[in-house]
Amino acid sequence: MDTCFNRSTNTNLVKKTTVVSEEMTSQIRLRLLPSARCLFDEPVQVKVAGLRPWQVVTIRARSTDEKGVVFSSSATYRADGSGEVNLERDPSLIGSYIGVEPMGLLWSMRADTLHKLFSKNKVLNPYVVKFSVHELEGEGRMLAEATNERFLIGDGVSRAPVKEGSFHGVLFTPPGEGPFPAVLDVCTFMSEKRACLLANKGFVVLAMSLYNDKPDNIKEMHLDYFKEAVDFLQQQPKVGNKGVGIISRSKTGHIALSLAAFVPGVEAVVWINGCSANVAFPLYYKKRKILSPLLSDLSKVIPTESGVVIARYCVDNPLAEENQATLVPIEKAKGHFLFVASEDDLNWDSKAFMDQMVERLKRHGKENFESVCYPRAGHLLEPPYGPHCGSSFHWLARQLAMWGGEPRSHAAAEVHLWKKIQEFLRSHLSCEASRPTAKL
CATH class of the missing domain: 2.60.40.2240 (Acyl-CoA thioester hydrolase/BAAT N-terminal domain)
Known part of the structure; x- marks a missing residue:
């Protein structure tokens, strides 16, 4: 839909x-x-x-x-x-x-x-x-x-730092006996806000970051690292056996897509303003390279009069013949997708990437997806009622960058999306015995 x-x-x-x-x-x-x-x-x-x-x-x-x-x-x-x-x-x-x-x-x-x-x-x-x-x-x-x-944290919600095997993150668990649906929140850089707020709504949520090291020190990515987190969530005593949901935005989008395509037990993926292909680093799984990297050309940034750049068109075209090995084979996924794109995203051409994935799934006869677009929203879609940010320092591009979004429309999109995310995850990860959500 x-x-x-x-x-x-x-x-x-x-x-x-x-x-x-x-x-x-x-x-x-x-x-x-x-x-x-x-x-x-x-x-x-x-x-x-x-x-x-x-x-x-x-x-x-x-x-x-x-x-x-x-x-x-x-x-x-x-x-x-x-x-x-x-x-x-x-x-x-x-x-x-x-x-x-x-x-x-x-x-x-x-x-x-x-x-x-x-x-x-x-x-x-x-x-x-x-x-x-x-x-x-x-x-x-x-x-x-x-x-x-x-x-950010409601009554009875527990917060526990986790270091299990090779991964680490922060686990949020709602009050009550459960069972609760489980969600892996993959952030580009560590942030607990969205995970904690989801836990208030009756989800067991593990927050983890894509980068635990400086991006300059990373040469390759391993999907096994994120699979460990999925396995850890499924083993939690309050988690139901329906499978795990993934929520992602921006650079983590292709990790969420890859988990759905290659890892069993991923039932629902929320993809927000990301790419349809594996970006920047080769991706390995079980000691085998599964996806080549889609590269970027920072010379394609568009300067503005204020000195802040627009990076929307820096990523190479994933549909080009030479980039076919970078595309995530999402048609292999058994779970469901919620694709979310902001049309005024100035960091990625997210609407184009979303359209590519929708067309790909349709071409394979798949109907396991929903897509939502927000015409005047920018890249940084967050849980609602925080200050809108149209531009700030971009830690990967190492310069001031435009994120986009008309503030009023962006704020309304955040309210709509936050409810949509919860409905989508609850629909595909439902646990009949889950308890009421946390309040103050």
Whole structure:
């Protein structure tokens, strides 16, 4: 099934018992509903009350990431006749975004300096956002403030570093007896955020990285390393026997495809903005080379006026005759695929690679796939409600690079995709006895 997602104007909020967090200046109240403490991927409703009828105010959000970089946003609103502002209902007049955007203050946050990626990988510490309301006139005196603590790890979820055989990673396990579906989250560089958030939803998730060494020191890749992780997951006492899911993005995409094609027990693969071929290094399995490397030519980067490059077309054409040995034989896979491509991905030509794989599977009579495209989203699709990053330092290209994405559309794509990923994995890895998901 092919799907092309376009942004909806509505945002659904989970209905819970209201808990109000507020700090008051006079009678003005800034409220975060249903609670000022929530999981990272949950929306909050921002409301201001006690203003003068039709008063115009600016609402700001501010956070400091794990590297000490400050991110902030602001939007100006006009109160209604009762002196209230409701971000679910009211449009921003000017600021970091315009229009009705209930979570706009979060996704529109930008660093004080250019080309910064928001760093949040320490899952045991909450992501803290300071909201505040300010007068529009004069020096913008603060009228009220509230703090939003956004947790990555829910109650009862366990985190355990793993070093088993030749691989190492971090295992996240939900509360309860299970059995739970199992997912291997393969990251280019180690990140625990997505794995931890998936564990909150009732998955046993092992996070591991593609690079445990500097890329310059790597000459070849071995699929056996990742198969060990698959085997380890299947042996976990709380895991059901349905098989393992793989989630990947960018450079790890071809590893996920190769696991599905060559390793038994891989039932579901989420491929996000990657390539259809094995990139950069020869891939070995059981001491035999199974895929040649598809090479890149960094002289093909497109410079921009700001000095940031676009690397979208640097990878060689995998369909060229001389590159046939680099293509992953995904038609051999017994599991299911969810292909996800951002049309404004400026790092890979992901939509073209996705179309190649869809055509290949159809040519082989396969129907074991879904595909979703996001017309104005960029490369860095993440779990929702983090600051959008359009450009930052590219650790492999060793220069500032454009990732792409119109912020509003990219943020909406992340909300849609996060739900889609969970539905897809649960559908193909279902465990009837799995328990409810973790909450705060």
